[in-house]
Amino acid sequence: MGNSKGADGAADHRPAVGRVAVVGTGLIGTSIALALRARGVEVLLSDPDAASVRLACDLGAGRVLDESAQTRPVDIAVIAAPPAVIPAVLRGAQDRGLAHVYTDVASVKASVLAEAERLGCDMATFVPGHPMGGREKHGPGAARADLFLGRSWALCPTGKAGAETVAAVAELARLCGADPLVLEAEAHDRAVALVSHAPHVASSAVAARLLSGDDTALTLAGQGVRDVTRVAGGDPAMWTEILTHNAVPVADVLHGMAADLAATADALHALARARDGAGDEVLEPVRDLLARGRSGQERLPGKHGGVKLPDYAVLPVVIPDEPGVLGRMFAVAADAGVNIEDVRIEHTPGLPLGVAQLYVLPAAVDPLARALSDDGWSVHAGA
């Protein structure tokens, strides 16, 4: 059970996941519900906030869970509540016999597990889970059926749940388009501290500095600082709770980052003080951090959590800012038999022109450039 294989079971013996209850219709719960509905699963929804359930239902995520009318347990109940209340919600659902199997979606696992044990939850039917998808937005209105597509979905069974039980939750993850990955709760928490929680705090630390700049300084901001600080736009209250539940692993990573930043700052100050007199070795901590940073960045798997996408070539095309222009451009591509895999449009405020970046397979660049040029488009090949 040390890797994702353990959750697979035999390929010809997949557990049936026909009816699922989603308890908590926020972003994650509603996204799971939408994904399951798209695969034909019957989904029952509940949330302490009645408006949230109504919105989720209206979005096609399922229908309201009416426990008084339930005659038999659902296959799986997904507890999609904040980490602090998951153990109590789980215990209540188990006491009522809501489901055969239970899972949750908390982004921290060890503290939730410990509290669930303390509350006397039945650990034989509970498989803690954490789907690795999210957005800065929250609530059912931000939910998307494809939120977990190609993402990892961590499962942290305690050993008290049988293989069939774990396999059922793995199948639920797979129905949402995710790759189930079995690991220990403590290993999970250290991993997410490293790849999610501590990077979030670092993003906040960069963004917090921006408060000290004047408007002119901020006008010089480019795409780099926007990317670095994007996640800092997340909800402070929600993130405070997440960090609280994973305090030590996050703190350990943050101490390492703080030490690296302080050492770099000290080296730069030393360089400035000793200018002319300073030997090259003063800069060693700076060089070292930048080199380690590049090596670390290269360790990240491909864009979609482990799924390596083909390398697309990019063809920039100048486009006028008017209705129908993209349709005409794509029609030329279709006539040339070229599939456009992705497109990014660069806005050009104040200018009547924009640039569309067309992503295509490398072999399709030349035919597409020729077809568009012949049709009178301003194509910027070679970029």
Add this chain to the structure above:
Amino acid sequence: MGNSKGADGAADHRPAVGRVAVVGTGLIGTSIALALRARGVEVLLSDPDAASVRLACDLGAGRVLDESAQTRPVDIAVIAAPPAVIPAVLRGAQDRGLAHVYTDVASVKASVLAEAERLGCDMATFVPGHPMGGREKHGPGAARADLFLGRSWALCPTGKAGAETVAAVAELARLCGADPLVLEAEAHDRAVALVSHAPHVASSAVAARLLSGDDTALTLAGQGVRDVTRVAGGDPAMWTEILTHNAVPVADVLHGMAADLAATADALHALARARDGAGDEVLEPVRDLLARGRSGQERLPGKHGGVKLPDYAVLPVVIPDEPGVLGRMFAVAADAGVNIEDVRIEHTPGLPLGVAQLYVLPAAVDPLARALSDDGWSVHAGA
């Protein structure tokens, strides 16, 4: 001359920029050359690396600068060399009378200016500049004519250059699609320390931690850490040089970040030690940093450096992965009179379907959703 107005001159009296020499055909120099060529400017290219010049010429960035054949100075020479060599290259070009006006593209200004003065450069013809565009890739092969489109282009004239001279360089920036912005060299350096150099180091500090995780941990990485660490993929040698030239402003920002991260780590450790006994006030530094981070992030101007874009609404539409599908979809939008402002296509590895996120003005969502639904598309309004 305290803002961009000062560089404008009278609207009906724009300086003629007909012939430009670009000295240094790396990413920035070649991108400037490509942008100028697209506006019909004659561009002459030089670089100590002959292969680099040849590639730039082949890309259509201009022709080789042959100084022995030059009978008159060009209008502007752009010194697009690394910061450390710019003053010497500038002095040499001025001694040869290469141009009427000179500018550079270094991302640090005060140290370059001081060294240029020390070398006896003619400051009356030199307008230091810094276009705010870049990529992780480098070299002429990565150049793009649209690299500066909609970006700010900082100009830091010393007061020794006349208004006409500054106006000529502002016109060059405008020809590249950028917005010229005049500010003091020291203010510029503090600003880029805040919005570019220190965020880069922070990104490296996050990425460097990833070296301590095992492969399973990295499999859990989502989009957040990818965004935070993207710029850490930049060239360590180039960035060491940049940081060296802006040492004190960068160090000051880094010390602030390090202190915030250390305080957050200490608070989380204190919480873990005192669990149950800890009052809520232990978490104050955590809450404070996350709140300041969100406020700072919100201060960043719209996507394109200072130009606030309208808030678009997003309409997700499920699309099959086949040629022509986007063309058909955009044709429906055009028939409905809706302009699609931007589009993002979510790849769905292993599935024959994808999701196109259509960005439109809020008022256009309902008409577009109706038109697409009527045409048989699977529209996911409300997401």
